[in-house]
Amino acid sequence: MLRLFVIFTPMEVLFNPLFITLGSCGLIFMVMGYIMRKKPPKEINGLYGYRTPRAMKNQKIWDYAQVYSAKVMIKYGGYFLLLCLPGYFIYIEPEIAAGAGLVILLIGVALMIFQVEGHLKKWESENKG
Numbered sequence: 001m002l003r004l005f006v007i008f009t010p011m012e013v014l015f016n017p018l019f020i021t022l023g024s025c026g027l028i029f030m031v032m033g034y035i036m037r038k039k040p041p042k043e044i045n046g047l048y049g050y051r052t053p054r055a056m057k058n059q060k061i062w063d064y065a066q067v068y069s070a071k072v073m074i075k076y077g078g079y080f081l082l083l084c085l086p087g088y089f090i091y092i093e094p095e096i097a098a099g100a101g102l103v104i105l106l107i108g109v110a111l112m113i114f115q116v117e118g119h120l121k122k123w124e125s126e127n128k129g
Helices: 010-014 019-037 059-084 094-126
Strands: none
Touching: 010 059, 019 059, 059 094
8 A cells, every 4th residue: 555745753764675675775885886986906806896797808997997887886876875765755565665676776786787888888999099
């Protein structure tokens, strides 16, 4: 049942699946993006950093990919935080809220990867020399 403009108690907001899913992931994305921006991995590795076949092609692309993907990650973390706010004003059944949060998160991550990969492809073709 959908009830608009219901203001929850602090405890109800804390256990709202939409708030938990998107809010916690938004914070994690922003913190990890900040860490990657301040201390990007120096060498190509399989553990830490933005690791896709394109980003791991050579050291020049790797270095650029780390800086750019960190900025995009921070931006998408902010989007996730904004998208968790409806949990304060709209009551959605917990099962639906959890599913919606996961779908939004998956779409956001896919968009983030497509944005970074598209930008890297363009940057790579412009900086071949």
